[in-house]
Amino acid sequence: MSGRASSPVPGPLGPWQYIQNGLYYFHVAIATIIIGLFGIVLVIAKGRRGANDVASSWIGYMLWAARLHMGVTCEVRGTPPTDDCIIAAKHQCFLDILTIAHAVPRRAFxxxxxxxxxxxxxxxxxxxGCIPIDRTRGRDAMKSIASQINRRVADDGLGQLIIYPEGTRTKPGERKSYKHGVQTIRNATGLPIIPVAVNTGLFWPRKGWGIRPGRxxxxxxxxxxxxxxxxxFLSRLEDEIETNSDRLMAEAGFRNEMAV
Structure with a gap:
């Protein structure tokens, strides 16, 4: 929510920081097993609401452990939605998955x-309430997903469904063509589309190793x-997400060599 400048990108990592990365993954693997097993009772008792409660605890713990082991945090700006909607986000790494999911009350992907x-x-x-996609089915898969979304809205509400229009993680400064799935869902459901910009890949690489401290x-x-x-629609959405992601990356001192 704050408008502070994000932390500048630090220099190369030393051997100890790679060890800290390994300790982080070991820590969260153990925590995932413990939280997951203890949370089963809550899911049985409260259904989706219980699963969301467990997910909130797990995601919060993952973010806390990232700060503890590696000194990386993520600031949330703007107003996270609380009503049924589609969140269309730039996707650079696991950190943006965690932070977007932690910022909204009924997340699903x-x-x-x-x-x-x-x-x-x-x-x-x-x-x-996450919805699996079979990428081999192309647009037919998105039509099926749109039907599932409408059923959930009619039943007990959708929540905040997160989609990555590029379909994959991208390196800082990299752009891939936006896929038509988000537009298909918009046309079929009429739900609002909330764009999200990120600069998380400057601190947390796509492959998850070499995580850097900073905000x-x-x-x-x-x-x-x-x-x-x-x-x-698709070109306007892409421009909105990419322009603002570039702004956040420039704020952190990133110079986009791909655009030179």
Whole structure:
């Protein structure tokens, strides 16, 4: 919510910082097992609400452990949504997943179906309402997802469904074509689309090793206007997310060599 400048990107990491990265992953693996097992009772008792409570605790613990082991934090700017909506975010690393999910009350993701098969985490992802996508089905997969979204809105509410329009993580300064899935969902559901800009990849690499200390930023931007014509929507969304992500990265001292 603050408008402070994010931390500048530090220099090369030393051997000890890579050891700290390893200690972090070991720590959170143990914590995931413990929190996941103890949380089963809460999920049985309270259903999706209980799963969200467990997820909030797990995500908060992951962020705390990142600060403890590696000195990395993430500032949240803008106003996180609390009503049913689609969050369309720039995706650079695991840190933006954690921070966006921690900032909203009923988070769920559109995610690769393989992730839903991961022990413990995959089960909780299913319980909080994450929707698996079969990428081999192309646009048919997005139409199926849109139908699931409408059913959930009609039943007990959707929450804040997070989608990454590029479909994958990107390096700082890298852009990939935005896929039509978010537009298909917008047309089928009429839900508001909330863009999110990030600079998290400057501190937490795509592969998860070589994490740097500092304060990254994610920023919830105003909802996309509902009257944008279809032939303009995707380009407008891309411009909004990419321009603001570039601004956040420049604020941290990043010079985009890819644009030179």
């Amino acid at each position: 559109i995610m690769k179906r393989e992730v839903m098969r991961v022990p413990i985490m995959g089960w909780y992802a299913y319980k909080v 990254a930023v994610i920023e919830f931007l105003p909802a996309m206007p509902s009257d944008i014509p279809n032939d303009q």
